[in-house]
Amino acid sequence: xxxxxxxxxxxxxxxxxxxxxxxxxxxxxxxxxxxxxxxxxxxxxxxxxxxxxxxxxxxxxxxxxxxxxxxxxxxxxxxxxxxxxxxxxxxxxxxxxxxxxxxxxxxxxxxxxxxxxxxxxxxxxxxxxxxxxxxxxxxxxxxxxxxxxxxxxxxxxxxxxxxxxxxxxxxxxxxxxxxxxxxxxxxxxxxxxxxxxxxxxxxxxxxxxxxxxxxxxxxxxxxxxxxxxxxxxxxxxxxxxxxxxxxxxxxxxxxxxxxxxxxxxxxxxxxx
Amino acid sequence: xxxxxxxxxxxxxxxxxxxxxxxxxxxxxxxxxxxxxxxxxxxxxxxxxxxxxxxxxxxxxxxxxxxxxxxxxxxxxxxxxxxxxxxxxxxxxxxxxxxxxxxxxxxxxxxxxxxxxxxxxxxxxxxxxxxxxxxxxxxxxxxxxxxxxxxxxxxxxxxxxxxxxxxxx
Numbered sequence: 001x002x003x004x005x006x007x008x009x010x011x012x013x014x015x016x017x018x019x020x021x022x023x024x025x026x027x028x029x030x031x032x033x034x035x036x037x038x039x040x041x042x043x044x045x046x047x048x049x050x051x052x053x054x055x056x057x058x059x060x061x062x063x064x065x066x067x068x069x070x071x072x073x074x075x076x077x078x079x080x081x082x083x084x085x086x087x088x089x090x091x092x093x094x095x096x097x098x099x100x101x102x103x104x105x106x107x108x109x110x111x112x113x114x115x116x117x118x119x120x121x122x123x124x125x126x127x128x129x130x131x132x133x134x135x136x137x138x139x140x141x142x143x144x145x146x147x148x149x150x151x152x153x154x155x156x157x158x159x160x161x162x163x164x165x166x167x168x169x170x171x172x173x174x175x176x177x178x179x180x181x182x183x184x185x186x187x188x189x190x191x192x193x194x195x196x197x198x199x200x201x202x203x204x205x206x207x208x209x210x211x212x213x214x215x216x217x218x219x220x221x222x223x224x225x226x227x228x229x230x231x232x233x234x235x236x237x238x239x240x241x242x243x244x245x246x247x248x249x250x251x252x253x254x255x256x257x258x259x260x261x262x263x264x265x266x267x268x269x270x271x272x
Numbered sequence: 273x274x275x276x277x278x279x280x281x282x283x284x285x286x287x288x289x290x291x292x293x294x295x296x297x298x299x300x301x302x303x304x305x306x307x308x309x310x311x312x313x314x315x316x317x318x319x320x321x322x323x324x325x326x327x328x329x330x331x332x333x334x335x336x337x338x339x340x341x342x343x344x345x346x347x348x349x350x351x352x353x354x355x356x357x358x359x360x361x362x363x364x365x366x367x368x369x370x371x372x373x374x375x376x377x378x379x380x381x382x383x384x385x386x387x388x389x390x391x392x393x394x395x396x397x398x399x400x401x402x403x404x405x406x407x408x409x410x411x412x413x414x415x416x417x418x419x420x421x422x423x424x425x426x427x428x429x430x431x432x433x434x435x436x437x438x439x440x441x
Contacts, residue, residue, distance in 0.1 A: 034345040034356075035338070094358075159356045182352070270348060 022046045022055055023208075024264055025242055026063075026099060026153045031181050031268040033157045036092050040155050042075075042099060045084040049212040050242045051266075053083040058151070060085045062103070066164040068095025068157075075099075091157045096181060098164040100152030104171045106131055106256060107147045110139035146256040148172050153266040156181035169197030172247050172261020177230070183269040185238050192230045195247055195261055199229030203247045203261075207233065210240040238271040291381040291417055292440035295327065297398055298433030301372035308403035309369035310431055311343060313350040314377070316386075319393050323354040325385050328377055329366045346401035349409055374434075381417075389416050400431040410435045417441055 027043040043051075044058040060080050065073045075087040091097065105126055108119040119135050120126035136142065148171025154164075160179045167175050174180075178189040193200040207221040225231045235241070245263040252259035295314060311331045316324040329350075332340030341362075345351045365385050379386040397411040408431035412424050418439035425436035 032345050032351075034342050034351070037337075038342065159358055184352070270352075272349065 022048060023050065023242060023244065024058055024151050025051065025266050026058075026101075026151055027051050027240070027266055028099070028153050028155050028268075031153070031155050032270070033091055033155065036094060036157055038091050038157070039088050040091060041086060041088050042153070043084045043086055044101075044151075050208045051210050051240060052213055055083070057081055057083060057085040058101070060087065062101040063087070064100060064102075065089060066098040066100070068093045068097065068161055068163055070163065073097075089155075091155065094158040095161040096154055096156045096164050096179070098152060098154055100150060102148075102150045102152075102168070102171065104146070104148040106144060108135045108142065108144045110136060110142040112136075112139065143258060144252075144256045145258040145260050146252045147259075148261045150262070151264040154180040167194050167197060169194065171196065172200060172203070172245065172263045174245065174263060174265060180265070180267055183235065183267055184272055185235050185269060186272050187235075189233045189235070190230060191233070192228065193225050193245060193247070193263070194229060195249070195259070199225075199227070200247050200261070201225055201227050201229055203229065203231070203245050205231060205233075205243060205245050207241050207243045209237065210242075235269040238269050241267045241269060243267055292438070293379045293381070293386060293396075294376055294438040294440075295379070295396060295398075296374055296376045296434070296436045296438070298374045298435070299370055299372050299400070300428075300431070300433040302405070304405065306404055308405065309371050310400040310402040310405070311347055311369065312398060312400045312432075313347045313355070314396070314398045315350060315354060316389070317353065317395050317397055319395075321353070324389065324394065325387055326350070326354055326365050327379060327385055329355075329362060330369045331366060333366060333368050343401070343403070346407065347399045348401075348407065349397070350399050391416060396435070396437050398428075398432060398435045400428070402431055406431050408432050412437045414439060 024046050029041045043053060044063065045053045046058055047053055047055045057080050060078045063075060065075060067073045073089065075089055078087040089099065110117050150171060150173055160181050165176050167173055172193060172195050175192045175194055177192055183189050193203045203225040205223040209219055221233065223231045223233060243265045247261040249259050250257060297312065297314065299310060313326065314328040315326045318324060331344060344355055382388055393415055395411045395413050397409060399409045401407040408428045410426050410428045410432050412426045412435055414424055414437055418441045421440050423436050423438045425434055427434045
């Protein structure tokens, strides 16, 4: 039995933030629980098809949990396998839990002698010192990006609450107008997106329903946030959905010239 | 003659106040290998779908540590509309699950759990969820107060049989 206690926001960037050919996600065994005392298990993986563990696991160390009353909680029985990472969470309170991975940092791309270079190198935890040392001050096609990445899901015990849904104001994040554990077919959900705490206009959403293996089309829902950073989603059927949102602009703190955000959530839509 | 009059008036007055609402729910007999008595919740909602009150919840009350409450959420509509709010005490309206048969529950206006019902259009809703079985919702629209005595009914197809509402003005 592995216990891993996680505290605080990890500011390490874990994956390069180009358009990901593969999809990251967290998948809970349930999102609606009647009363405290239950357990929920999670799969964390990178895959092609939603929600099939057909590629590789997401490293376990990046995951944290926010509880309804803000107290600490432990992800238990952590196992990093060949295709997925799994862990369990004991739900001992009423309210909404948020399980997530969040990171924010600098990435850089440039060319040297026609060769494409990128930083940080894969698998290396970036530091500001390493950035100063390894990224040239001048280079061909040098682009430095302030990148944020968040992968998360939500579980509610009893009556939903919004304590864990308060914005962090860092990076690209979803601030629910409709509670994420209150999604049903026939009811349009409304979400808003913030980038570093401000409404994010033009966030591109790609939403793919579960069960991809057994159909010919992605059945993807595309949407874009409006001036207020808001977007409405109508669910064609009940089931789990993978939602990925991406954003980019040039309002970045120096030395970055670009700011980008990647956000992924797993949402469960129940039938009426 | 003078003595009779007050008695007659009193009798009529009592009848106008004791408006009744009687609900009969039929749990169908099903031909399945593994049968579990369903969880059934009964409530009244307004035209806009908001809940006035829960009238009854049948669930496995006998499990220790209230374990049977784990599956209350399987009555999805009831859970989402009112069950998860945890406002009204469940004890007041709950009872053990019931097997196949017809069951009548009596409610009086002004008395818990029906309470005072303002004049308007409502729906009586019954939701059943059965372990290793299905889920079904049956609703019966009605007007309150009832202009005359009568019975309204609707029927489920799978997990519920007949649901009838007898109104006495």
